[in-house]
Amino acid sequence: MSILGIIRRHRDARKMSCAEVGEVLQQYLDGEYDSDRAPLVRAHLEVCKRCGLEASVYTDIKEALAHQVEPPVESRDRLREFGERIAHGDISADGA
Amino acid sequence: MDIDVPTSESASARFERWVLPEVDVLLRVAQSITRNTHDAEDLVQDTMLRAYRSIDSFDGRYPRAWLLTILRNTEINRHRRRRPSLLTAAQQTLPDPIADGGATAESVVVDLTFESAVEDAFEHLSDDFREVVELVDIGGLSYAEAAEAADIPEGTVMSRLHRARKQVRTRLEKQGYVAGRPR
Numbered sequence: 001m002s003i004l005g006i007i008r009r010h011r012d013a014r015k016m017s018c019a020e021v022g023e024v025l026q027q028y029l030d031g032e033y034d035s036d037r038a039p040l041v042r043a044h045l046e047v048c049k050r051c052g053l054e055a056s057v058y059t060d061i062k063e064a065l066a067h068q069v070e071p072p073v074e075s076r077d078r079l080r081e082f083g084e085r086i087a088h089g090d091i092s093a094d095g096a
Numbered sequence: 097m098d099i100d101v102p103t104s105e106s107a108s109a110r111f112e113r114w115v116l117p118e119v120d121v122l123l124r125v126a127q128s129i130t131r132n133t134h135d136a137e138d139l140v141q142d143t144m145l146r147a148y149r150s151i152d153s154f155d156g157r158y159p160r161a162w163l164l165t166i167l168r169n170t171e172i173n174r175h176r177r178r179r180p181s182l183l184t185a186a187q188q189t190l191p192d193p194i195a196d197g198g199a200t201a202e203s204v205v206v207d208l209t210f211e212s213a214v215e216d217a218f219e220h221l222s223d224d225f226r227e228v229v230e231l232v233d234i235g236g237l238s239y240a241e242a243a244e245a246a247d248i249p250e251g252t253v254m255s256r257l258h259r260a261r262k263q264v265r266t267r268l269e270k271q272g273y274v275a276g277r278p279r
Contacts, residue, residue, distance in 0.1 A: 026258045030232070032239050057274050061264050064214035065233040071123045075137050079123060082141055083116045086148050087108045094145070 012043035021051050029058055110151045114159035115144060121160060122167055125235045129171055139174065143167040161245035164235055168227075168245075210273055217267040225260035228253050 001009070016037065021044045027033040028041045045052050085091045122143055126136035146166050147154075154162055218229065231242040232253070239257075243250040268274045 026261060027254065030239070030257075032254075053275065057265060058261060060210070060274075061214055061261055061268070062233055064211045065218060065229055065261075065264075066236075067211060068128070068215045068218065068234075071120075071127045071136065072133060075133055076120060076123055079119050079137060079140050079144075080116070083111075083119055083144055086144055087112045087116065089108065091145075 009043050010047055012040050013047035016040045016044050018044075018048060018051055021045070021048070022054070025051070025055060026058060029055060029062065107148065107151050110154070111148050114151070114154070114156070115147050115163065118160050118163050119144075121235050122163060125164060125230050126167060126171075128230050128234050129168075139167065139171055142170045142174070146170055158241045158244050160235065160237055161231075161241040164231060164237070164245045165247075210268075213268055213271055213273050214264060217264040220267065221260050221263060225256050225263070228257045229260050232257055 021041055024033050024035075024037075024041060028038065033041065045055050082091070119140065122140045123136060126139040126143075127133065130136045130139055143163065143166050147163055150166075218226065221229065227246055228242055231237045231245055232239070235242075235245075237245060239250050239253045242253045242257075246253065265274065269276055
């Protein structure tokens with residue numbers, strides 16, 4: 001990144017306080033922060049070590065929550081096959 | 097949202113378009129709810145059959161949310177039919193990540209310890225909080241889709257989800273898995 005780019009990033013980072021970033025942090029990490037201030041949040045998280053750390057904690061939690069139930073591949077395969085059979089009329093709607 | 101649904105489209109074609117791509121998500125959420133692979137498979141099978149029966153009346157909006165609503169209702173009905181049982185995390189078998197390759201024993205221990213702690217914290221959430229975590233973090237729904245699936249306002253989804261994760265975070269902090277919140 002050029003010197004100008006670094007200066008611009010630090011300027012952007014200061015346009016939001018840590019408290020303001022904290023209020024929208026989870027929304028931002030979920031990709032749900034639909035605001036023109038989103039680039040300011042990104043800049044703040046890149047520059048502010050404390051907020052960056054907080055963001056990584058929530059990212060780890062979110063990922064761990066998603067990973068906690070990784071179903072067996074065989075179950076997925078069986079269910080896909082079951083679905084295909086419903087779609088092709090091999091299984092009636094009452095399951096017979 | 098505008099959905100282009102040909103009126104002549106068969107139930108089978110609709111099922112293939114809206115239901116089959118969601119099997120993975122349905123299974124993950126079912127596994128989270130039932131904590132048991134066999135029950136999860138049964139639940140998804142019942143969900144798919146119910147979805148097929150009502151596919152003609154589905155308008156094509158938020159298929160994943162629609163399916164997760166059916167899944168939740170199916171699970172409620174299943175419990176009504178049988179004696180409610182206490183579901184514990186012990187019923188779930190963990191995969192063997194080392195055997196699957198790509199991880200060192202140390203990294204697996206660290207990851208599993210952290211993930212087990214998160215799982216334990218998840219178990220301690222209230223039903224309302226767990227529901228939104230299941231829909232968004234496990235099911236991969238947007239806030240709007242989760243609101244549709246749980247039949248609650250989008251703002252409620254957001255506040256419950258954020259408070260749920262904060263509770264998880266606080267629990268992890270007390271157990272020493274993450275550093276204290278910055279001041």
